[in-house]
Amino acid sequence: MTVTLMPGIKFNAVEPGTTATDLTAAFGVGRTPEESARVVVRFATLGAEGPPGTFQDENGEVPW
Numbered sequence: 001m002t003v004t005l006m007p008g009i010k011f012n013a014v015e016p017g018t019t020a021t022d023l024t025a026a027f028g029v030g031r032t033p034e035e036s037a038r039v040v041v042r043f044a045t046l047g048a049e050g051p052p053g054t055f056q057d058e059n060g061e062v063p064w
Contacts, residue, residue, distance in 0.1 A: 008048070010046065010050065010051075010052040010053075011052065011053060012043055012046070012050075012051070012052065012053065012054050012055070012056055013054070013055045013056070014039060014040050014043045014044075014055075014056050014057070015039075015055070015056070015057045015062065016036035016037070016039040016040050016057075016058070017030075017031055017035075017036055017039065017057065017058060018030040018031065019031060019032075019033055019035075019036040020032055020033070021033070039056075039057070039058045043056055
């Protein structure tokens, strides 16, 4: 469901994946903060042709 608030404004949720931080260090999992940030930046800079109202991860839209 997409709600139009203002022309040119889009809402998307992004899941950048598990990030290696102090919280995840004990588990030895996660990508670097820079790698996770790439996913977020990619969707934050979508142009006018980008999809609205989606949930995305690094591979694209996640079906819900």
